[in-house]
Amino acid sequence: MKAPLDLTEVGSVGGFFALRTGAPPVGAQVAPLARVYAGDGGPLAFRVDKVAARLGAPDARIAVSVAQLGLAARLWSVALGSAALHGEVPDLDPALLHWDADGSSPDDLWLTDMATRPGDAASIRGVVQDGHLAPLADALRTRYRISAPLLWGNAGSALAGAARELDTWARRTGRTDVGERALALAAELFDHPDLRSTGTLRGTAFRRRSCCLYYRCPGGGLCGDCCFDRPPQRSVPGSSPPGASG
Structure with a gap:
């Protein structure tokens, strides 16, 4: 008989890999993500405002981008x-995955009923890309002025980052097979129109073709996979520098 999925071991990779199960906490910003995607903008707006305040973001799009990147x-x-x-x-x-827009990993996601799917790329794409990232992008674009390429660029960056973190953990713990599977799955997942155009993945290295806009925050710099080699000079107020896809 197959052992149940060990979420504790998965969470040992790092806080971003952790998932709580059971009844979610009661809170004003806790909601099933299906409700958020369907138009309950309260939690999304709360999260964007919280990120904007923390970063001192001069443009709402920056906070939208960073908030979406974190959830992805x-x-x-x-x-x-x-x-x-x-x-x-x-x-x-x-409908079963609850998100606390006021929380951070590992206490932001709660799954109320545990069921599993096969661990192949098609299942992962169905669960994450189709089930969450596409409707999340639609919800954000309905509420905020932000481009689809930027959001999908964030999704690609987040996927590459997860694979890289797994590979690092696998090497550190002597589980190189885990790292190999993670990188192979990531390569399959990138072979999709929404992700293929977001950047170039070579092993654990990823260079994206868009920018998450973080550099525009006070004290902000470039991420390791940014399309820019140095922060662009600020242009005319209200415009976006080339490549920013904002």
Whole structure:
């Protein structure tokens, strides 16, 4: 008989890989993600405002981008980590996966009912990309002025980051098979129109073709996979520098 998916081991990779199960905490900003995607903008707006205040973001799009990047990283990490370690993924049904917009990993995601799917690339894509990232992008673009290429660039960056973190953990713990599976799955996942155009993945190295806009924050710099080699000079107020896809 197959052992149940060990979420504790998956979470040991790092906070972004952790997933809580059972009844979610009660809070004003806790909601099933299906409700958030369907138009309950309260939690999304709260998260964007919280990120904007923390970063001192001069443009709402920066906070939208950073907030979406963080949630994408959580979702990819949970699914990819489970698949690489145990060959199956939790079914992150948006109706059952609750998000605390005021929380941070590992206490921001709660799955109320545990079921699993096979740990192949098709299942991961269905669970994360189709089940969450596409409707999340639609919800954000309905509410905020932000481009689809930027959001998908964030999704690609988050996927590459999850694979890289798994590979680092695997090398450190002597589980190189886990790292190999993670990188192979990531390569398959990038072979999709929404992700293929976001950047170039070579092993653990990723160079994206868009910018998450973080450099525009006070004290902000470039991320390691940014399309820019140095922060662009600020242009006319209200315009976006080339490549920013904002």
